[in-house]
Amino acid sequence: EAGVTQSPTHLIKTRGQQVTLRCSPISGHTSVYWYQQALGLGLQFLLWYDEGEERNRGNFPPRFSGRQFPNYSSELNVNALELEDSALYLCASSPRGAENSPLHFGNGTRLTVT
């Protein structure tokens, strides 16, 4: 079974630019979660998508947005990049309706903003 895949693995952007990160969940998983992890810190919850709808959102400004496609893959968009957006962005997936099933994470996209 293929795991959660994220692309690109690394990205360098300039302050003020926009970036799109992509995530493909495990086959059969309908929920996708996005987390931000700054260097040396814990995971901060960003967004949760299920069946194409945004179900929950963390404490992040509106320039962080995303969407989920009919095939359950997802994109995370960050507009007007700031230096503090430099972080590892992690995507996770879980099966439909299984509230207590563990999250399955990809290995993330390392974003560097200069």
Added chain:
Amino acid sequence: LAKTTQPISMDSYEGQEVNITCSHNNIATNDYITWYQQFPSQGPRFIIQGYKTKVTNEVASLFIPADRKSSTLSLPRVSLSDTAVYYCLVGEKGRRALTFGSGTRLQVQP
């Protein structure tokens, strides 16, 4: 919300048993307790999940007392490769746990 508290860091030696305790005083009746392991520059990996008493799998055991206000992750005979950050999550009122705490940084030495 079921907030969790874990030690910031722990040190151990190869071959020892390591126990990491997580406090979750406000755990709700239908909340599960889930532990993840994270290596640098990788996503967290599921280790074990439980609701009450004891759960054991091929990598760890999870002990949960009757009041469920805490839980202990037990790693038998750790090796250098167990050096990682360990996170305890508790479901938020029966819904999926979304909030990761600061985790426990385990350093295993030879």
